Amino acid sequence: MIVTAKLGFSAAHRLHNPNFDAEWNRQKYDKCDNAGGHGHNYVIEVSVSGDIDPQTGMVIDLTKLKDIIRRELLDHVDHRNLNSDVPFLGGVIPTAENLAVSFWKRLSPAIDEGALCQIVLHETEKNSVVYRGE
Amino acid sequence: MIVTAKLGFSAAHRLHNPNFDAEWNRQKYDKCDNAGGHGHNYVIEVSVSGDIDPQTGMVIDLTKLKDIIRRELLDHVDHRNLNSDVPFLGGVIPTAENLAVSFWKRLSPAIDEGALCQIVLHETEKNSVVYRGE
Amino acid sequence: MIVTAKLGFSAAHRLHNPNFDAEWNRQKYDKCDNAGGHGHNYVIEVSVSGDIDPQTGMVIDLTKLKDIIRRELLDHVDHRNLNSDVPFLGGVIPTAENLAVSFWKRLSPAIDEGALCQIVLHETEKNSVVYRGE
Amino acid sequence: MIVTAKLGFSAAHRLHNPNFDAEWNRQKYDKCDNAGGHGHNYVIEVSVSGDIDPQTGMVIDLTKLKDIIRRELLDHVDHRNLNSDVPFLGGVIPTAENLAVSFWKRLSPAIDEGALCQIVLHETEKNSVVYRGE
Amino acid sequence: MIVTAKLGFSAAHRLHNPNFDAEWNRQKYDKCDNAGGHGHNYVIEVSVSGDIDPQTGMVIDLTKLKDIIRRELLDHVDHRNLNSDVPFLGGVIPTAENLAVSFWKRLSPAIDEGALCQIVLHETEKNSVVYRGE
Amino acid sequence: MIVTAKLGFSAAHRLHNPNFDAEWNRQKYDKCDNAGGHGHNYVIEVSVSGDIDPQTGMVIDLTKLKDIIRRELLDHVDHRNLNSDVPFLGGVIPTAENLAVSFWKRLSPAIDEGALCQIVLHETEKNSVVYRGE
Numbered sequence: 001m002i003v004t005a006k007l008g009f010s011a012a013h014r015l016h017n018p019n020f021d022a023e024w025n026r027q028k029y030d031k032c033d034n035a036g037g038h039g040h041n042y043v044i045e046v047s048v049s050g051d052i053d054p055q056t057g058m059v060i061d062l063t064k065l066k067d068i069i070r071r072e073l074l075d076h077v078d079h080r081n082l083n084s085d086v087p088f089l090g091g092v093i094p095t096a097e098n099l100a101v102s103f104w105k106r107l108s109p110a111i112d113e114g115a116l117c118q119i120v121l122h123e124t125e126k127n128s129v130v131y132r133g134e
Numbered sequence: 135m136i137v138t139a140k141l142g143f144s145a146a147h148r149l150h151n152p153n154f155d156a157e158w159n160r161q162k163y164d165k166c167d168n169a170g171g172h173g174h175n176y177v178i179e180v181s182v183s184g185d186i187d188p189q190t191g192m193v194i195d196l197t198k199l200k201d202i203i204r205r206e207l208l209d210h211v212d213h214r215n216l217n218s219d220v221p222f223l224g225g226v227i228p229t230a231e232n233l234a235v236s237f238w239k240r241l242s243p244a245i246d247e248g249a250l251c252q253i254v255l256h257e258t259e260k261n262s263v264v265y266r267g268e
Numbered sequence: 269m270i271v272t273a274k275l276g277f278s279a280a281h282r283l284h285n286p287n288f289d290a291e292w293n294r295q296k297y298d299k300c301d302n303a304g305g306h307g308h309n310y311v312i313e314v315s316v317s318g319d320i321d322p323q324t325g326m327v328i329d330l331t332k333l334k335d336i337i338r339r340e341l342l343d344h345v346d347h348r349n350l351n352s353d354v355p356f357l358g359g360v361i362p363t364a365e366n367l368a369v370s371f372w373k374r375l376s377p378a379i380d381e382g383a384l385c386q387i388v389l390h391e392t393e394k395n396s397v398v399y400r401g402e
Numbered sequence: 403m404i405v406t407a408k409l410g411f412s413a414a415h416r417l418h419n420p421n422f423d424a425e426w427n428r429q430k431y432d433k434c435d436n437a438g439g440h441g442h443n444y445v446i447e448v449s450v451s452g453d454i455d456p457q458t459g460m461v462i463d464l465t466k467l468k469d470i471i472r473r474e475l476l477d478h479v480d481h482r483n484l485n486s487d488v489p490f491l492g493g494v495i496p497t498a499e500n501l502a503v504s505f506w507k508r509l510s511p512a513i514d515e516g517a518l519c520q521i522v523l524h525e526t527e528k529n530s531v532v533y534r535g536e
Numbered sequence: 537m538i539v540t541a542k543l544g545f546s547a548a549h550r551l552h553n554p555n556f557d558a559e560w561n562r563q564k565y566d567k568c569d570n571a572g573g574h575g576h577n578y579v580i581e582v583s584v585s586g587d588i589d590p591q592t593g594m595v596i597d598l599t600k601l602k603d604i605i606r607r608e609l610l611d612h613v614d615h616r617n618l619n620s621d622v623p624f625l626g627g628v629i630p631t632a633e634n635l636a637v638s639f640w641k642r643l644s645p646a647i648d649e650g651a652l653c654q655i656v657l658h659e660t661e662k663n664s665v666v667y668r669g670e
Numbered sequence: 671m672i673v674t675a676k677l678g679f680s681a682a683h684r685l686h687n688p689n690f691d692a693e694w695n696r697q698k699y700d701k702c703d704n705a706g707g708h709g710h711n712y713v714i715e716v717s718v719s720g721d722i723d724p725q726t727g728m729v730i731d732l733t734k735l736k737d738i739i740r741r742e743l744l745d746h747v748d749h750r751n752l753n754s755d756v757p758f759l760g761g762v763i764p765t766a767e768n769l770a771v772s773f774w775k776r777l778s779p780a781i782d783e784g785a786l787c788q789i790v791l792h793e794t795e796k797n798s799v800v801y802r803g804e
Binding site: 218 | 276278279280281299300302304305306307308309346347348349351352353392393
């Protein structure tokens with residue numbers, strides 16, 4: 001049984017690899033490399049798998065799961081600049097792929113009922129990534 | 135090949151385990167334990183896997199699948215109270231997890247082309263569960 | 269200029285007029301008259317009209333507007349039974365139309381920047397009402 | 403008859419009035435005042451009113467209207483920082499209200515069939531504004 | 537008070553004015569003039585205004601309103617070709633604008649509680665029209 | 671890591687197997703067999719799996735993936751009749767299942783970073799199919 005909580009946050013980011021020159025970055029990231037950054041209303045779906053507790057009928061209380069997501073993730077990234085404002089994203093190029101991996105590392109040890117089994121991160125309605133751990 | 139039908143129903147429910155006292159229930163279910171109940175516009179996605187019939191180009195006619203879902207599920211739960219009005223949910227605490235398992239038991243034997251492979255049940259836009267059988 | 273905040277709540281209700289007999293109620297409300305009730309994930313859109321404050325660039329801070337909506341409405345109706353649990357809905361048949369009028373009466377005096385100009389209440393994705401005051 | 407085109411763009415912004423001190427800005431804009439900015443997937447709905455051309459059956463060709471919106475607005479704001487990168491937003495605090503007014507001024511003279519009658523700008527799924535001109 | 541029912545139908549159409557030559561049609565309608573046609577999942581929102589009946593708490597029973605829409609419109613246009621299969625659209629170029637006017641003429645006399653006040657017709661998520669009668 | 675691009679196209683189709691008579695086709699496809707066809711706003715989700723390139727932080731540039739989808743699929747099916755206008759669908763009954771398989775054959779060899787791992791094709795909001803290759 002898998003339970004999923006879906007939440008959102010709004011953040012700015014810029015795709016840029018400082019180890020390469022402007023031409024390389026423009027070629028790889030095009031308009032996503034804009035120096036002033038741009039931003040998104042990200043939507044994150046966090047899935048936890050486990051057995052149903054026969055007493056509660058739940059794998060994990062979704063209210064509790066959402067509290068964990070807010071405390072571990074959203075309070076740190078919502079209304080922030082993902083390149084400069086988030087300590088646990090230091091040195092990370094904030095592509096959706098890299099964000100999903102970083103979010104997995106933050107969330108996985110914080111979930112103590114069931115086990116984190118999937119993170120879906122939507123950057124826009126058209127672009128999303130799925131990460132299920134290594 | 136997997137085909138999926140997505141349908142909705144509106145129902146009332148209350149999360150409460152009568153084997154425990156009020157304090158336990160309030161702690162576990164908080165506002166979901168409200169004595170007068172509350173309700174949701176549930177959305178259910180029913181997925182059937184199988185081979186494509188070369189004559190029809192279909193795994194199962196989705197119109198037929200939706201008729202099965204309406205006859206076996208929606209006619210029994212739509213505009214009902216899930217705690218008191220649905221015989222096949224007798225004794226079940228109507229969490230999304232338990233509903234998904236009960237719905238699987240109802241639907242699985244009724245689908246005679248392809249095989250039921252997944253039920254996704256959305257309680258709200260933020261809360262959902264996935265069940266793929268045991 | 270009009271600004272709109274969109275929020276949701278989950279509640280149970282039953283459509284039933286106690287001044288009429290069972291036959292009348294069944295004829296008027298059909299399955300919505302189910303004695304055990306049913307429920308919805310309601311979505312409410314609250315619109316406030318006014319001039320833009322040149323200092324802030326806002327008509328009303330939407331965070332503040334959402335706080336008002338939560339305090340005046342959602343804290344009273346979310347995860348409740350609209351027939352029995354909400355004092356300010358006493359004696360009101362909880363149709364979407366009547367709810368919109370009752371919500372207007374609660375919200376209108378509580379909004380002190382700009383003026384409440386429209387409430388849209390969605391009972392389901394298919395059913396909604398618009399109320400703009402008398 | 404009114405026709406509406408709905409399009410999106412992703413941008414960073416910060417709400418901050420440089421004529422006031424940090425305390426004022428924090429009080430008015432709270433987390434929207436974050437120095438590194440944040441961002442949104444904005445959705446804009448542009449409505450044009452007019453008579454139906456009996457030859458084409460259209461008020462304005464929506465493909466043409468969308469080309470105008472892209473050329474006048476989206477090419478300038480998509481994947482940009484609304485505080486620093488957009489000449490026609492110079493000196494404007496980029497609240498949704500102010501953006502809607504600035505967008506109106508850009509679009510209104512560029513629409514040569516029918517007349518611009520409404521702009522709806524969604525900052526998030528929860529927050530939106532409507533502007534219909536002065 | 538305004539109540540709105542939202543329903544969908546799937547249909548094929550082609551935009552082509554037989555009074556003009558191929559070049560004119562290609563210029564005006566571009567890919568929408570494709571000889572084999574194309575199609576959409578149309579969404580229609582039908583709004584009725586009126587007073588709340590104090591006995592029922594409703595302007596018009598939305599179940600009844602949806603029955604009218606199905607009988608007068610959807611049964612005639614769903615899974616049809618709007619150019620060739622619908623008698624009441626004979627001679628009409630099936631743009632969203634013209635469809636909205638034709639639908640108004642069908643629906644308006646069929647609604648006997650409250651009065652039809654608005655039809656919104658969505659051709660796609662990006663393209664829609666609003667018609668409020670003459 | 672899986673990345674997904676979501677795009678749409680509008681097309682007409684008719685479900686009909688010319689190897690069988692009218693009665694068989696009516697029984698199998700009912701209203702989907704309408705001779706003049708009908709149509710949909712299809713939504714396609716294309717997923718590619720692979721490792722994250724440490725230099726770019728991406729599996730595949732989603733802008734590039736969307737260009738491939740447009741060039742290989744959408745330019746051929748958007749605003750077309752799937753029964754008559756698309757060479758690579760010749761002889762294919764255009765059910766969602768068959769379309770997903772045909773689209774897989776077109777897209778799979780065209781994706782040169784990562785590997786195509788899933789196609790989801792939505793015919794309507796209620797009907798969809800998933801194909802993950804043989």
